[in-house]
Each structure stands twice: as structure tokens, then as C-alpha cells.
Amino acid sequence: MRTSRTCDGVTRRDVVKVGVLGATGLTLSNMLRLESAASEQGQAILGQAKSAIFINLTGGPTHLDTFDPKPNAPDEYRGEFAPIATNVPGMEISEHLPKLAGCADKFAIVRGVSHTLAAHALGQEYVVSGNRPIPSLQFPSIGSVVCRELEAPKDLPPFVAVPRTNMAGGFLGVKYNPLNTVSSPTVGRSFAVRGISSSGNTVDDARRRAQLLGNLDVAFQGKESSSQLLEGLDKFGEQAYNLVTSDTARSAFDIGQESPAFSQAFGSTAFGGSCLLALRLVEAGTRFVTLTYGGWDTHNDNWNRLKTRLLPPFDEGLAALFNGLAERGLLDSTVVMVTGEFGRTPKINSRPPSPGRDHYPRCMFMLMAGGGIRGGQVVGESDDKATAPKNDAITPDDVAASLYRALGIDHTREYQTSSGRPIMIVRGGNPVSQLFS
């Protein structure tokens, strides 16, 4: 994971060692919920959405200073921001999110999401896969599962990461890894992924070469299944051919083709440009787009960093995305999920020179929108100091299951690992029904 550095610099490999932490993960309320959800099974109506946009706020954004404000909490918790009203009565968010406040009817806030992994890499593994990491197996990312379940047009990459991501195919293999754009687009400027951009070679050139390659790439023939690498390379070859021989992908990536009237709202930041790109890609038929927007690891200087650097682009870009999806009639067919790996400590730390908040997985927020999810509501609740869920905790597993449901994917479906072990898409969660009501 090289998108944005975090304080512990730990990466996915550490997951391999997490098993021992898991023993106490399943609380009583979890178990009760599993049971009640099981009894409802069969009644769940699967959604109709066709694509998903996953916005990953790496570093772990503070919940108190964004979507779960606690204006009445004591000084050592509250923080310096005030809440503001949104266009939905009773739903309040931070004053530094004014544009999102203007379109709160389009998204749901999930509060009191809770887990126990306070290291960046582990928390990330959890939220991007919807499964609590275990030592012996890497679970596929949500994007990888979606691309396996929903077919994309041949001449588009099914799974795109802007500019890059920690999401990967896990035990499903590298062939379900995303295409990284490497750089971020800027609104008003032409954009292309190197190699997909026009190279001067004609379609005839490509066809001729591909035919020859087909005849010569035979050394591993028949043995591809012994290696996920070889399998993946075959799949990438096929995809690459389709991408470079058609104009569809080139045009979808080129946000410069968007009218200024429409694109202006996204602002001039990299995040805004990425939101516009996500919209164009899902409009063209890409199944899963993930945007990585890092820098939220605010141990120090929390409020200043939030109000000057982090929140303004986020507010502008995400609001433009919600409004843009609605304007283009894409909000019903596109589910949007926004999350970091954890929340931040409700109690303000005392780090010199300017304090901040530390890692805090027990209470965090996520946003969900589109794909049949009812906007303008708050699902779940945290206690009066935002230190824990007030009632039952919602887990990352539950939110992932909800996303799958919106896409019409049965989250209880089983996959087999390379050695034949059956693994459910989401092992420990169920859709949060309130999101869809």
C-alpha cells in the first residue's frame, strides 16, 4: 500500500500475524444479530445496482469532526468544529462539509460502526474486504468480488483504482486486481492512462501481433492453473488487447471531454477530478471504481489539517459526485461507499505542538448512497461521547454485505480457495436492512 503513508507504516503482510487477536472478536450482540438475520434469510430482496464507487479515506478519518459531531460532549472530546444543519431535518454534520450538507438527502450516514483492529494495514484489510483478516488467507477485496460477479463490457477495465489502491484479488488471484491509473486527473484537462492512450499503432497492427502472440505464448500451456500468476497474466493479456483496440476506454478515462458546465462543480483538486473520473467510468460500464484519498492520520494538528487540506476537496468532490450521479440518472444503478479503516479517539490527545486524535476502531462512520439505499438518514448511533456504538454495533462486515445486496450479489455465496476450502463472500455480517427502507 503505497498510496499514502501512515504513522505505523505497516502494510498488508502484518495481517498474516493477526489470528491471535481474533479470539475475542465475536461479542454476544454480534451473535444474536447473526441469528436473527439468519431467520430473515430468503426474504432479502437483492438490489439492482450495476456498479459501485468505493472511496477509501486511508489513514482513518475522525468521526467526531466530520459525520458524527458531539456538540454537547465535554471539552476534552468535542473538538473545535460546530455542527451545521443539512437539507434533511435533524441530520447534522460538521460545519466544514457545507456542500455535502446541501445534498444530504442523497446519502446515508452509518454511525457506530465498530471493530477492533487499530493498525492501519489490518483495519484497511478489514474494510476493503468486509472480512476480518485471518493469518492463513488473504480475502479478496470487495472490488474483486464485484468484478467476479458482474460482467463488464469487454472493452473497459472492470475494476479501476484512482490513482492506486491496496485492494487486491486475494485468494481469487491477481487476475481480480484492479487497473491502477497511477496518476490523478484534473478537471478541465485531458486525461489518459499511459498505454491505453493512443500510441499510433493501428487496430490492424494490434490484431496481427495478438495473433502471433497467441501462437507463440505456449510454454506454460495447460499448466496455467498451477499458478495464479500465470492465470492472471492470461487474463490481463486478454483485457489489455480489448482495451487498446477500442476507443471506449480511452474516451471514458478522458474527463477532458466532459462539458465545463458539468465538470466545474468537481473543483480543481485531484480528489475532485478523481470523482469525475469515477462517474464517467461507471457511466461507461466499469463495475467498480475505488478512489484513494489519504492523509487522515491526524495524530497531530487535527483541526487545522481537516479544515484547510482534507475536508474542502472532499466536500466539494463528493457532493459533486452525488449530484452528478443523480443528474445523469446513475444514482439508482451506482452504489457509493465511503470509509476509512477506523475512527479516531474521541478523547483528544496531548501531542505537542498541536494535538490530534489517535486510532480508534471501536467507533467510526461510513457513508452509503445510491443503488436503492435511502439517502437522508442516519443509521446506527454512537454514545454521547462517540466512544462506542450506543446500541448494537454495526460491523464492517455488515456494511460490506449491504453493498453486495445493493448490487444484487448474495453475500453468503461460497468461493473455493485454490485448495478447495469453501469461504463465504462475507463471513460474519448481514445487510443492514434500515439502509434500504
Next chain:
Amino acid sequence: MTARRSLFSLAAILSASWALAADVIPDASQRFAKEDAAEVPEFRRHIVPLLGKLGCNGRACHGSFQGQGGFRLSLFGYDFKMDHEGLKERLDVDAPADSYALQKPTLIEPHEGGKRLDVGSWEYRMLLNWIKDGAKPYDAATHADFVQLHVEPQEIQFRNKGESAQLNVVVEWTDGTREDVTKLCRFQSNNEQVATIDRNGLVVSNDVGDTHVVVFFDNGVMPIPVLRPVTDLIGPKYPQVATPTKIDELVAHKLSKLGIVPSGICGDAEFLRRVSLDITGTLPTESEVREFIADGSPDKRSQKIDELLERPGYAAWWTTKLCDFTGNNDNVMNNIFFERDTPAKYWYNWIHARVANNTPYDKLVEGIVVANSREEGESFRDFTQAMATIYSGDQQQFAERSSMPFFWARQNVRQPTEKALAFAYSFMGVRIQCAECHKHPFDQWTQEDYNEFTKFFTRVQFSNRRDLDAYNALVKELGVEGRNGNDQRNQFNRLAREGKAVPLSEVFVAPLSSNNRRQTPNRNNRNNNNRTSIVTAKLLGDEVVNLSEVPDPRSALMDWLREQDNPYFAKAFVNRVWANYFNVGIVEPPDDLNLANPPSNAALLDWLAEEFIARGFDMKWLHREICNSAAYQRGWDPNETNRLDERNFSRAVPRRLPAEVAVDVLAQATLSDAKNAEMVHKLDGRAIARTTLRGGNNAFALDVFGTSTRESNCDCDRSMEASLLQTIYIRNDADLDRLLSSRDGWVQQIVAELNPRAAVRDDDNSRGSRELRELVRQYDLQETRLAELKQRQPDNPRIKQLEERQDQMKKQIDRLRKANAPNDPPATETADKPKFDAENLVTRAYLRTLSRYPNSEELTSASTFLNESKDLGTGLKDLMWALLNTKEFIVNH
């Protein structure tokens, strides 16, 4: 010796009985079973382990850093003082049964964590008795300390699914007592697919394969190997497998237990390609392949290994790897020493000189660990002059200095804790991050261990304060006082370029006394400073060192690393080298040596490390030994028994080429014969010889193929995964177009040889094409730089400007492309279409890309294609493009 014989000795070990049983105190569940049990348990021995067992001190519960319900325990235990104090508040010594600490987990009082304990259970009684006795704390002065765990059985071999085995755990304390603590341990399975373990230590067999179950108690962590054979080819049924080297013996020993039969030895061509890429990051040349295959001498493989280890590619590639491990990153050495790139370059060159000379690994590391900027006895003036002379002259000369100090000068290791983490990662392959805040959950490290270890680094400094007067005098002399930092720096660099001494910060070890003073700024305490003249630090898992007796605490660390029985130093390096050749380490991930992550083959790792030490840390010996083993020379083609094996070295696992190697061999394969052969002996412009993280012309490709970012004390900063963008790059990037069309390229060479006139008129060499290619190159380079800049400094005003310039260039490219489009009819069957021997060209193309001869089908198919191409240049380019895009090319196999 064959693998079969060693099986018998193993059987003997397993039948040995548990000899220690006699004086062992039976487990607590028995002792506290009866209602009238009067025994008083101890806090450390019984109560803290019980809290762990019940899950009380887990992250989700009271182990959380913010506690839970106002009650906090140390995460995973081991802070006996804090835990006792926390618990004490929840006890009622006068009415023990009314204690909160008993009423909550039994749900007499509501407990968010649910029911953890039954009234009247042995656990309940144990807690109760402890409270009744006054809930005494652990006292380090009088109570016995932990010695070790004894676990039986020491290895578990299952045959069938569903079989089970019970672990028995006995703890030994310093007072000699031994107690059965099976019921008080935490257990973990490292792979539940192979075996599960329940909370009582019952191991149940699942699928075939091998893993470990791990026992945790107090400060002890004990992994127990568990395996279930993949086939029934075990014991007497295991086939004869040749084991020409000690490595092979040790590998086969493990395989024979698993019933895995290794793949056969690979062919000569496959071997040559694999070993050339692995050792030197370079492809063998066409003639080298021909000669090697034709060579009939029986020891040609080991001769080739020796030869490769003498080539510059070996030194360059292994210097790059060592720069990965030591974190040579110019982004964290900005503005510390002349130009931005200078420290990174010096770092690379310094290591390179030693790898090329095969300096013993411990000596190389010593030059980094106990590095000072100044040589022994060098004055500030001499030092700064020496640096200016090197900087203005031959910068390679820095490598002649006795040490390389920049490891300690990085901006990301300013704090002693950061230095400790970096040291442990680089030279021990150990991650002690966890212990910064709590007991390491998978290893023996406690927070105290971490703090004690950190003390070795508190006096290591990078600053101008070693001799501030001399520093200031030089500033004054140069007449740059009062200028702002940037201005001053530019001035210094200009002067240094002329060979003039300029002020420099330096790495040095501050004297003990001054350090003490700085740590206690309270002036009233001045008298106390003399009193606390003894400062100690503790080696990880080892003894205490009196720092007041050593001028440089790091030398004590270095002595410790070098010791014969140091558990990390040699192993970490041996394991990383092994991982380079086998896709995975014997410990995997290779930089995570911890007790709960044991080696897949402990005997193998032990032997390699011991022998490496015995051979005086001879790095080339290690490479030679590994590459000469049958294990390394196996084919990639799996059989039914080893299809799923990726951790016991029974076959070659296909792996993608590392970023630098991929970039280099794409270039090498497409260059003319002369230039191609040059690459074997010259490193100019090679990615594997890149001295800083800046990728220059190859920045984009290196990024796409996952070059190490060297930023987070993790070997995984380098990515070895395949990706769609990598495939798109080789298929369609303008870089590849340029390589295939280059005037230095092989295609141009052949076309020119066969028909000089055609070459001149070739489309690729028309001025328009060349101009376009150059423009595209410029555009792509700038785009990469622009993206970097945008990420680093999103508010930089230059961005807008650069973007506009790029957009202009883009328009020009589009215009040129339109103008160059092949609107004239394709070259007709002209009289000067050269005659060529297609089969010969195809063979040469194969040898220079895939390092083997084509088989007859491939030969026919490719020759037909060439003959039918509209012209030779186009046909050859297509052929080369196809070969570079085979899986065989980008995968080392």
C-alpha cells in the same frame, strides 16, 4: 544420504516420553476443582494468564487503550503493575464474593462483554481465593521469573482428517517449580485449513499440508509443527530422491514427511536463464545460451554460477537489494548533505564497493551500524575538506571511507524509537513496532524490552553540534551568515563544487554526560546528574549492557549481532537471500522473524545461518551454496504431489521479474547484438544500478512494476504482484515502441545488415517518426513528474504552468500523428525486399528473449509469419513484440 534414512531417527525422537512429568504441579483446573480448595494463586502465574484466557485483556475489551467501562488492562498482559492497580479497584477484600471483578464476568452485574465466568467454576474459585488472600500483587524482587515453556508433543503428525492430539504445557520458573498450565494458555493455529486448536489445547487435523500451532503463556511463545501428509508416499514408500547438497538433504527431510515428491531438475536453458536473472538481473546473451547448451562438461552449472557472481550485475543487483533492506531513500535525506541525491548515491556506492569485493556481511553491516561521519581522529576541518574534495572530484571515492553514516541521518529516524525500529528491521528482520505500546502479541517482546533496547540509540545524533564552534567559525569564514537556509545551502554547494570546505552536519555519538544534561533540563537537579552515571540498555531477548562503559553503545549492538548464537543477524540475511531465489523465505514474510511465525524448515534455516557464520559471513558462499542445490535447480512443472506446495521448495515457483530487472531486460532483449553483449559487463543506465529512488527515464515503468519505495521498514515496500497495467505497458506503451524502433536496436541492426538502403528509408527512421517518438517521450516523462509533483505539493503554482505546456505538447503530438499516419499505400512487393533466412532470425530472436531455442512448431509458425510480413522491419518488430509479451518472458521460471 537419502531422505528416507532420516525418517527413522525422527520416529525415535517422537517415541521419547515426557520425562519431566514427575515433579510437575498439576493444572489449576484440577487444583481448584473442589469447593474446599484452599490454595492461593499468584498474580503473575495464575491471575494474569487467566484474564488473558478469558479474553479480558483483548483489544476489544479492557485491553483497549481507552479501557472499557472505565477499567483498563494492559493489552495481552505483562504490565503487572498497571493490571494489578486496575483490578484492585474492582475488588472487595472484605467481602471477596461481592467484588465487581467477580460479579461482572458472571453477569451478576450487567457486563457488556457478556458472560465470561460461571460461579463455582475452577476459574471463579481461583480468582476468589486470590482476593480472599488480599489480592497480592506480583513483586519482581521476591517472586520467581519466567524461564521457559515445555510443550508436548513437540511435533504432531496426523494421517487422517479429524484426528486429534492434546497439547500439554508446563511452565518452568526461576525457583525451579514447574506447573502444568495447559488450561491457562492462549493457543493459535497458523493455518486453520491444516489444523485447528481449541481453547484447551486440543489440536484437530483438517486438510493436508503443514503449519504450526502456537502456545502463548506469560512471556513464552512456543510454536509446535503440525503436519498431515499430502500423499501416502511417506516412510518406506517415499521414493529415492537424490540429495547432492546439505540443503537438499534438509529440504528432502521435510518433503518426505509430507509425502511430497519434488519436480525433476530443469533443463540447461531454463537453468541459465533463471540463474542469470536471479544473480545478475541480466539475460544471458544469444551466444552465451548457445555455448552453455553445447557445453558438455559435467560441472558447467557450478562454473556458470561462479562466473555470474563475478559479473557487475551481481554487485549491482545485490547492492540494490541491500539498499532496500537498509532503507536508502533520497526522499528522507533532502537537504542534509550537498544535493538531494548525494547521500543516496554515496550510500549506494559505499555498499556497492563492498558487495563487489565480497566484504564479509558482518563487516559491511558494521560500517553502517557504528558509522560516524568523521574518520577516527579526523578534525571538523579535515572532515569537511575531505567531503568537499570527494564532492568536487571523484564521488566514488566516498566508498573508501570506513563507514556509511547516512542510515542514521535520515529524517524518518530522528527519534531513538525510530532508530530502534529501523535497526531491528534492517539487520535483524524483526518487527518490534507492536511493543512500542504494548506486549508484542506474537513474540516475547514487552514494552520494557522495547524501551530498554531503544536506549542504545538515544545518543546517536545527526547535527552540527559535535563541534558547533568549528561549524560556526566556518560559516563565518565563508561570509554567508544570516542568509536564509536555501540561499545558504546553494552557496555551500557551489563552493563545495569548487572543492572548498563548507559546514556540514555529521553523524556522531553524543557523550553520555551531555546527554544526561539534556534530558534533565531542571537546573535544580544538576547534582543528581553525577549520581546517575550508570546507564544501561538491554539487548533484545538478551543481557543488559552498561552503557557508561562503552564509548559507542552501537558497538555493543554490533558485537551482539556477530555472536555465534545471535538468533537474528545471520538468519535474517540468509532468509532474505533465500527468498530472492525461491519466491518465499524459509520464514515468510522474510522480514518477520518472530516466535509465532516459525520457519517452514527450521533445520534448513539453522544450518544455513550457522554455516554462513562459520564461513566468515561470506555472501558469495551463500549464493553459491543455494544456486548449486538441486532444490534451486528444479523444474517449474508441478506433479500431483507438489501442485499446491509453495513453502517447502519442491519445485520452482514461477515469479514475476522484479521491477528493475523487468525494465532492464526489456531493453537488453531489444538492443543490437553488440549493445546487448555490452550490458553483461557494463551497467551504464541500468535500472539495477540506479543509485537513488529517482527513476529518470524509467520512473513510470519502475513504479508500475513495483520498485521498492523504501519508506516503511518493510520488505513489502517492493511489490512483486502482477497487474493489468504491467501487461498494458509491455503491449502498448510508447517506451516499447521506442525500444523496438531504436537505431541501437536489434531490428534496425538486422534490417541494415540485410539491406542498408532499406534501413535508411525505413519508416521508423523518417524524420517525422523520430521527432514524434521524441515528443511522446518528453510528454510521458513530464506527465510522470507532474503526477509526482501534484502528489507531493498539490498547491505548487508551477503545476498549472506545466499542465498548460503539456496540453500544448499533446496537441502537437496529435497533429504529428495525423500527418504521419500511413496514408500512402503500404510498401509494395518491391525489388529490394531483402532475402533473409527466416528460421535463423527466429532462432536468434528466441535466444535473445526467452534464452532458448524455439521448438519446431514455434520455428515454423514464426518463420511463416516473418516471410509473410509486408517488410522485414515490420515483421521482426512484430515478432519481438510477441516474444516480449509471452508469459515466459516476464516470468522467471
